[in-house]
Amino acid sequence: MGPGQVLAAQLTRHGEAEKLHMQQLPVKTMIGTDNAVGKTTDSAAASTALSTGVKTTNGALGLDPEGRPLRTILQALRDEGMAVGLVTTTPITHATPAGFASHVKSRSMEPRIAEQLISSGTHVMMGGGLENFLPKTKEGSKRSDERNLLDEARARGYQVALTPQEFASLKDGRILALLQMGGLSTNPPEPSLAEMTERAIRALDATGKGFFLMVEGGQIDWECHANRLEGAIDQTLKFDDAVGKAMEFARRDGKTLVIVTADHETGGLTITPRGGKEFDAKWSTGSHTSAKVPLWAYGPGAEALAKAADNVDIPQTLARLYGVKIGHTTGLARLSPAVAAAGGE
Numbered sequence: 001m002g003p004g005q006v007l008a009a010q011l012t013r014h015g016e017a018e019k020l021h022m023q024q025l026p027v028k029t030m031i032g033t034d035n036a037v038g039k040t041t042d043s044a045a046a047s048t049a050l051s052t053g054v055k056t057t058n059g060a061l062g063l064d065p066e067g068r069p070l071r072t073i074l075q076a077l078r079d080e081g082m083a084v085g086l087v088t089t090t091p092i093t094h095a096t097p098a099g100f101a102s103h104v105k106s107r108s109m110e111p112r113i114a115e116q117l118i119s120s121g122t123h124v125m126m127g128g129g130l131e132n133f134l135p136k137t138k139e140g141s142k143r144s145d146e147r148n149l150l151d152e153a154r155a156r157g158y159q160v161a162l163t164p165q166e167f168a169s170l171k172d173g174r175i176l177a178l179l180q181m182g183g184l185s186t187n188p189p190e191p192s193l194a195e196m197t198e199r200a201i202r203a204l205d206a207t208g209k210g211f212f213l214m215v216e217g218g219q220i221d222w223e224c225h226a227n228r229l230e231g232a233i234d235q236t237l238k239f240d241d242a243v244g245k246a247m248e249f250a251r252r253d254g255k256t257l258v259i260v261t262a263d264h265e266t267g268g269l270t271i272t273p274r275g276g277k278e279f280d281a282k283w284s285t286g287s288h289t290s291a292k293v294p295l296w297a298y299g300p301g302a303e304a305l306a307k308a309a310d311n312v313d314i315p316q317t318l319a320r321l322y323g324v325k326i327g328h329t330t331g332l333a334r335l336s337p338a339v340a341a342a343g344g345e
Contacts, residue, residue: 001220001236002265002291003030007273008229008281009236015277020237021244022260025296027303032292032310033264036065040290043221044107046263046311047099051214053316054327061095061113062103068328073315074100074122074212076324083123083204083211087196087242089184089235090218091129092117096263100214111143118153118176124203124213126196128180130162140181150176164189170199172206186219186238193217194241201249215242224266227283232269250299257301257321259314262293 010020035045036055048056048063052070056063062070078084086097093110102116114132117125133149134141150160153176161167161177168191170177179190186193197215204211217239223231243260250256268284268291295314297305301321308314319326 001217001239001262002269002289002293004265004267004269004271004281005220005224005232005236006294007271008269008279009233009240011271011273011277011279012233013237016273016275020240021247022240022294022296025247025258025260025298025302027297027306029295029306029308030292031261031295031308031313032290033262034290040288041264042107042288043095043263044099047096049311050261050263050314051100052327053312053314053319055312059106059108060104061099061107062101063105064328067105069103071326071329072100073318073324073326074214075120076319076326077212077322078121080322080324081209083207083209084121085124085200085204085211085213086117086122086126087124087193087200087213088127088216088218089186089193089238090127090216090222091132091182092125092127092178093129093132094127094183094218096216096218097125097127097214111145114149115147118149118156123207123211124175124200126175126177126179126200128178128182128184130178131181133178150178164191167191167199170203172203175200175203183219183222186235192241193238194245197242198245198249201246205249205253215246217242220262221266224269225286227267227286229269229281229283232267247298255300257297257299257318259295259297259302259305261295261311261314263311265289265291265293 033041035041042058044061045056045058051072054070057065074084088097093113095107098113101120102113110132131142135146135148136143158174158176220235246258250258268289270282272280304317
């Protein structure tokens with residue numbers, strides 16, 4: 001999601017007269033996204049940068065370029081006692097959510113990522129990706145073993161929701177909602193990204209311990225790879241609706257920092273307004289680009305992000321604000337004995 005996707009969504013919904021929810025956040029800057037070797041990033045390297053404050057190579061999750069594990073901001077805040085969550089329209093094992101709670105050399109290792117997510121101590125996980133949690137004998141499974149991670153999740157205290165009806169009946173507490181085998185349909189009767197965001201906030205806030213939540217509108221990228229303008233706009237607006245729910249809570253709560261950004265731009269989309277809701281659109285590629293992406297922030301600590309120039313500045317700033325250590329640390333398991341005892345990170 002680069003400036004072109006945001007502008008196209010704004011013009012489609014409001015024209016030039018009104019802004020999207022994300023555009024109304026008071027702190028705004030633009031940040032770089034290149035990977036550890038100065039090349040165009042993929043979502044894995046970008047997620048690792050956004051979660052750990054350390055650049056890595058494409059494909060790697062939660063590891064530095066030498067393969068050493070990195071502590072993420074989600075893990076650091078979890079270890080401080082905060083509730084933590086991940087919400088996405090992609091599989092929950094996809095690169096962006098995985099980068100906040102797993103450590104693997106390749107983003108393609110989704111069955112392994114699923115195992116790590118279950119044992120990560122993440123309180124709320126919502127998205128698709130059921131195929132990576134089912135034993136291999138179940139139709140559609142992508143696992144090579146007979147582990148049933150749904151049963152393992154239930155044993156760890158998770159409520160498991162696999163249908164919109166089960167999602168609607170969830171109670172506060174630990175939640176694992178896997179609503180499709182792969183990515184979500186992002187259409188009814190599925191809960192929308194905004195509805196999942198609202199439900200995740202409610203469950204996390206109910207713990208009374210403060211919380212960290214990463215929400216991804218992951219299919220903006222998918223539509224941009226295919227240069228589908230209408231789809232990219234639709235997914236950006238659905239993401240903005242989720243931002244709206246976050247902002248409703250943050251304004252009411254008064255103690256919550258909201259950050260909106262992107263892992264990278266896809267498609268090289270440029271938009272030329274023609275007045276009102278009219279505009280011209282042009283794609284330059286079907287791949288990721290190195291274009292800078294927007295960063296918006298609201299709430300306590302937001303001003304600390306005003307001078308951010310790169311994606312790693314975001315988690316590094318959060319770590320300073322919260323007084324925690326991320327990135328290179330000695331022994332992730334020693335930092336989280338409860339998680340280590342439950343099966344490691």
